[in-house]
Amino acid sequence: MPLDLVDRMRSFPLFMSASDDFLIAIGKYLRPQVHSAHDLILTEGDEAKAMYWLVRGVVAVTSRDGEAIYAELKPGAFFGEIGVLMNMPRTATIIARTKCLLLVLKKEDLHLELPKFPDMEKAIRHEAHERLTITAKKRQENGRALKPESHQSSSREAVPGEVVTGDEGRIREGGVINNKKRKSPSPGALEDPTAGSALGSGGVNVRQTLKELPLFSALPPDILHHLGLSAQPKTYSPFIDIIRQGTLGHDIYFIVRGEAEVIHEVPEGQVQKRATRSSLIRPRLRQGQYFGEVASLGLSQKRTATVRSITVVECLMISGEALDDLWKRCPGSLRAQVEETARNRIRKDDNEDVEMTDVENGRGDPVPATPHANPQVIFTTPSKPASPLQGESEKLIPRDPDPYLSIDMENLRNRRRASLAPPTPPNDSPSTPTTNGGRLRMIDTTTPIKFGVPAMSSPDSEGPTKRARLSTKPPYHYDLQEKMLLPNDILIAVFQYLNAVDLYRFRRLSSHWLKALSSSPKLCHHVDLSLYNRRVTDEILINRLAPFLGHRPISVDVSNCFHITDEGFSSFWKLCGKNVRVWRMKSVWEVSANQILEMSDHAKSLEEVDWSNCRKVGDNLLARVVGWVVPDHPPQKQVVIASSAARIRGQRQPTQAVTLPPPGTVIGCPKLKRLNLSYCKHITDRSMAHMAAHASNRLQSLSLTRCTSITDAGFQSWAPFRFVNLSHLCLADCTYLSDNAIVALVNAAKALTHLDLSFCCALSDTATEVVALGLPHLRELKMAFCGSAVSDNSLACIALHLNDLERLSVRGCVRVTASGVESILEGCGRLAWIDISQCRNLESWVNGGGVTRWGYDERTARITGLDVKNMSLIPPSGARNRRARRPVAFVVEKGPGELR
Numbered sequence: 001m002p003l004d005l006v007d008r009m010r011s012f013p014l015f016m017s018a019s020d021d022f023l024i025a026i027g028k029y030l031r032p033q034v035h036s037a038h039d040l041i042l043t044e045g046d047e048a049k050a051m052y053w054l055v056r057g058v059v060a061v062t063s064r065d066g067e068a069i070y071a072e073l074k075p076g077a078f079f080g081e082i083g084v085l086m087n088m089p090r091t092a093t094i095i096a097r098t099k100c101l102l103l104v105l106k107k108e109d110l111h112l113e114l115p116k117f118p119d120m121e122k123a124i125r126h127e128a129h130e131r132l133t134i135t136a137k138k139r140q141e142n143g144r145a146l147k148p149e150s151h152q153s154s155s156r157e158a159v160p161g162e163v164v165t166g167d168e169g170r171i172r173e174g175g176v177i178n179n180k181k182r183k184s185p186s187p188g189a190l191e192d193p194t195a196g197s198a199l200g201s202g203g204v205n206v207r208q209t210l211k212e213l214p215l216f217s218a219l220p221p222d223i224l225h226h227l228g229l230s231a232q233p234k235t236y237s238p239f240i241d242i243i244r245q246g247t248l249g250h251d252i253y254f255i256v257r258g259e260a261e262v263i264h265e266v267p268e269g270q271v272q273k274r275a276t277r278s279s280l281i282r283p284r285l286r287q288g289q290y291f292g293e294v295a296s297l298g299l300s301q302k303r304t305a306t307v308r309s310i311t312v313v314e315c316l317m318i319s320g321e322a323l324d325d326l327w328k329r330c331p332g333s334l335r336a337q338v339e340e341t342a343r344n345r346i347r348k349d350d351n352e353d354v355e356m357t358d359v360e361n362g363r364g365d366p367v368p369a370t371p372h373a374n375p376q377v378i379f380t381t382p383s384k385p386a387s388p389l390q391g392e393s394e395k396l397i398p399r400d401p402d403p404y405l406s407i408d409m410e411n412l413r414n415r416r417r418a419s420l421a422p423p424t425p426p427n428d429s430p431s432t433p434t435t436n437g438g439r440l441r442m443i444d445t446t447t448p449i450k451f452g453v454p455a456m457s458s459p460d461s462e463g464p465t466k467r468a469r470l471s472t473k474p475p476y477h478y479d480l481q482e483k484m485l486l487p488n489d490i491l492i493a494v495f496q497y498l499n500a501v502d503l504y505r506f507r508r509l510s511s512h513w514l515k516a517l518s519s520s521p522k523l524c525h526h527v528d529l530s531l532y533n534r535r536v537t538d539e540i541l542i543n544r545l546a547p548f549l550g551h552r553p554i555s556v557d558v559s560n561c562f563h564i565t566d567e568g569f570s571s572f573w574k575l576c577g578k579n580v581r582v583w584r585m586k587s588v589w590e591v592s593a594n595q596i597l598e599m600s601d602h603a604k605s606l607e608e609v610d611w612s613n614c615r616k617v618g619d620n621l622l623a624r625v626v627g628w629v630v631p632d633h634p635p636q637k638q639v640v641i642a643s644s645a646a647r648i649r650g651q652r653q654p655t656q657a658v659t660l661p662p663p664g665t666v667i668g669c670p671k672l673k674r675l676n677l678s679y680c681k682h683i684t685d686r687s688m689a690h691m692a693a694h695a696s697n698r699l700q701s702l703s704l705t706r707c708t709s710i711t712d713a714g715f716q717s718w719a720p721f722r723f724v725n726l727s728h729l730c731l732a733d734c735t736y737l738s739d740n741a742i743v744a745l746v747n748a749a750k751a752l753t754h755l756d757l758s759f760c761c762a763l764s765d766t767a768t769e770v771v772a773l774g775l776p777h778l779r780e781l782k783m784a785f786c787g788s789a790v791s792d793n794s795l796a797c798i799a800l801h802l803n804d805l806e807r808l809s810v811r812g813c814v815r816v817t818a819s820g821v822e823s824i825l826e827g828c829g830r831l832a833w834i835d836i837s838q839c840r841n842l843e844s845w846v847n848g849g850g851v852t853r854w855g856y857d858e859r860t861a862r863i864t865g866l867d868v869k870n871m872s873l874i875p876p877s878g879a880r881n882r883r884a885r886r887p888v889a890f891v892v893e894k895g896p897g898e899l900r
C-alpha cells in the first residue's frame with residue numbers, strides 16, 4: 001500500500017491512534033470509487049453497508065428530496081462510519097457536487113479485520129460510541145429549539161404545529177454540517193443559530209479534545225471514554241452569559257468552537273480601584289480552552305467571573321456529578337495535582353495585579369515602561385495560548401476613512417489599535433512628527449494631535465482625556481428658520497406621493513417634519529411593506545412602524561414578509577388595523593388562523609383580503625371572515641330539543657342553555673368583496689357553499705388558483721344563488737373541475753367579465769361552448785393549456801357569441817389551427833390582445849404573415865419602440881365586420897414573465 005495513503009488514513013480521526021499493521025490490514029480492502037458531478041452516493045434511510053473517505057472533490061449533504069443542502073464536505077472528510085459501526089441506517093443523502101474520488105471500506109471487511117486487533121477495535125468502538133452520544137445529545141438539545149439558560153430572557157415559544165428546523169442538517173455519521181438551506185415556500189422555516197455545528201455533526205474527536213487538555217492529559221483510555229460519554233454539548237448564541245459571577249455551579253466547560261470573553265465584576269460593597277487600561281481589557285477564550293474549574297474543584301463556593309459568548313460558542317460541559325465520579329475512579333494524587341495547579345493559577349493572577357500610579361501631566365518626564373501585566377481576573381488561566389485572530393495578524397495599512405465616522409473618532413480608534421510599544425518621549429520641536437508605522441503617519445499628516453501628550457501610551461496607563469470640540473458657528477436664528485419652513489399643506493401634498501417607509505425615515509430630518517408626518521390624517525393611507533420583505537420583523541413592526549402609523553392606514557400590504565409571526569402581527573393590527581379596508585398578506589407563513597380572525601374582527605370595514613399561500617387558512621377561518629347574519633331562531637324548537645334530550649338521558653343532567661346572539665347580528669366582515677385564496681389548499685366545498693349562501697350578493701372578485709380541494713360539488717352549490725356583482729374569477733390550476741362545474745358556474749355568475757381557466761385540463765369543448773353562450777359580457781378569457789377544451793369549433797363559437805371579448809389566451813392549446821384564429825379575429829371586433837404562443841399548429845400561419853395582416857408582435861413592438869396608437873386601421877375582410885378595427889397585439893413566443 002502506498003505510504004501517502006497510509007498517511008492519509010492516519011489523518012482520519014478514527015485511525016489517529018491506529019498501528020501500521022492495522023492500517024495495512026485495512027488498506028488492502030479499500031477500493032477507490034470515482035463519482036461524477038451530481039451523482040447520488042448515499043440515500044437517506046438506506047442500510048449502511050460501507051464507510052467512505054473523501055480524497056478529492058466536494059460532496060453535498062442534502063435531504064431525501066435534494067431540496068435542502070445541509071453541508072458541503074471537502075477532502076479529508078469522512079462519512080458513514082457510525083452507520084457501519086453501530087448498525088444504523090443512513091440519516092442523510094450524499095450527492096457529489098464535483099468529480100470526486102472516494103475510498104470505500106465495506107462493512108463486512110471492517111468487521112473481518114477488527115477482531116484481529118482487539119485493542120484497536122475497542123478504541124474505535126469507544127470513539128464511535130462517544131461521537132454518537134455527542135450527536136444524540138446535540139440533536140436532543142436542538143429539539144428544544146436551543147433555549148438559552150434559565151437566567152437569560154427566553155425567546156418566543158414555538159406555537160403548536162410550527163416546523164422547527166433545529167434537527168435539520170444534523171448528521172449522525174460524522175459529516176461536518178452547515179445548516180444553510182435553500183429558501184423554499186414552506187411555513188415555519190426557522191433559522192438555526194448554530195448552523196455548521198461541529199458538535200451536531202459528530203465531527204469533533206471528543207477523546208482527542210479531552211486528552212489535549214492539561215487536566216486530563218494523563219488519564220487512561222477507559223476513564224477518558226467514561227468522561228467522553230458524560231460530556232454534554234452546549235450551544236450559546238452571541239452575547240449570552242455562559243456562567244455568571246457569584247452564581248453557584250460546579251460544571252467545567254471546554255470550548256470546541258467560537259470565542260468568549262471573561263468579565264470580572266467588582267463585588268457589591270467593595271471599593272472599586274482606579275480603572276487602568278489593562279484592567280479594562282477582557283481576556284478571551286477560544287477553541288481548546290476551558291473555564292469553570294476553580295468552582296468545580298471547591299476552591300471557591302461561587303463563580304469568580306462571568307464568561308460571555310462573543311460569537312456562537314459550542315462547548316463540552318462536564319457536570320459536577322461526572323467529575324465526582326471521575327475523582328473516585330482516579331488516584332487521589334491526580335485530584336491533588338489538579339487542585340494545586342488551580343491554586344497556583346489563582347495566586348499568579350493575584351500577584352500580577354499591578355497597581356499603577358497617577359500621571360501628573362502629559363508634559364512631564366516620560367513614564368517608564370512597566371512590565372507586561374495580565375488582566376486582573378481571579379478566574380483561570382487558559383489551558384493553552386490562544387492563537388491570534390486572522391484580523392489581528394494582518395498588517396496595519398492605510399485605508400479610506402469611513403464617511404459616516406468623525407475624524408476624531410477614527411483617530412482615537414487608530415491610536416487604540418496601533419502598536420503597544422512603550423511611548424516615545426515627546427520632542428520639544430513641534431515640527432518633528434511622531435511616527436509609528438504607516439498608519440500612524442497617515443493620521444498625523446491629516447489630523448495632527450494638538451495635545452502635549454504622546455500619541456501612543458502604555459497599555460497600563462490611562463488614555464488622555466478627550467476634550468470636547470466647541471462649535472465656532474454663530475447661533476442659529478430661529479426666526480429665520482420659521483420663515484424658511486414650508487407650509488404644512490404643501491408638505492402634506494408632497495408627502496402623499498411617498499411610501500410610508502420613506503415617510504418614517506424622513507421624520508428624523510427635523511422636529512417640524514416629525515410632527516407633520518406623525519399626526520397628519522392625510523398621510524400613510526397605503527402601507528406597502530412587500531418591498532422590504534426581507535427586513536420587516538416583529539421588532540420593527542412593534543417598536544417602530546406601528547406607533548408611527550397609528551390608525552391611519554387604509555390599505556396594508558405585508559406580502560412575502562416571512563419573518564412576521566403572531567407577536568408582531570398582533571401588535572400591528574391592534575394599533576393600525578381599525579380602519580384598514582384592503583389587507584394583503586401573501587405568503588405570510590408564520591401567522592396563525594386565530595390572529596387573522598382577530599384582525600378581521602377588529603377591521604369591520606374590510607373590503608379586500610389576499611391570503612395567497614397562507615397555508616393556515618381553512619374553511620373555519622374563511623367562514624368567520626366572510627360572515628353571516630344571525631337568522632331568527634324560534635325558541636319553541638329549542639325547548640322541544642332540550643326536553644327530548646333530557647328524557648333520553650333520564651334527566652340525570654340539567655340542560656345547558658346556549659347563548660346565541662340576537663337575530664340580525666352581523667358576524668364577520670359584511671363589506672368584504674374581493675378575495676384572493678390562491679394556493680390555499682385547505683379551502684374545500686364547504687367554503688364554496690358558505691360564500692354562496694352569505695356573500696353571493698357582494699362578491700366582486702374571487703381567485704381560487706391551485707385550490708385543488710374544490711370539486712364540482714362546490715360549484716354546484718352555487719346553482720340556486722345569483723352572484724350579480726361577481727366580475728373577476730380565477731380558477732387556474734383547478735385540475736379536478738369538469739364541465740359540470742362550468743355549467744353551474746355560468747348559471748350562477750352571468751355578470752362575469754374576466755375568467756381564467758388556465759390548466760383546467762379536465763374540461764372539454766362543451767365547457768367552452770357553455771362559457772360562450774352563458775357569459776355574454778365576458779371581456780377577458782384565459783384558457784392556456786386547456787388542450788381538450790379549445791379547438792377550432794370552440795373558437796368559432798366564441799367568435800359568434802362573445803362580441804365584447806378584448807383579451808384571449810389559448811397558449812399551449814395544440815388543437816388550435818389557423819382556421820380557429822382567423823374566426824376569432826373576424827368575429828371579435830373588439831379583440832386587442834391574443835396569446836397564441838406554444839401552439840405548434842400555428843407556426844406556418846405565423847411564418848406566413850398572419851400576424852402582420854391582423855396586427856403586430858407585442859415583443860417586437862416593445863423592443864423596436866413601435867408607435868401602436870398611430871398604426872393604420874385594418875379594413876373589414878367580409879360582411880361580418882361592418883367597420884375597420886384596431887390592430888391586434890399578438891404573443892407568439894414564450895416570454896420571461898409569468899403566464900398571461
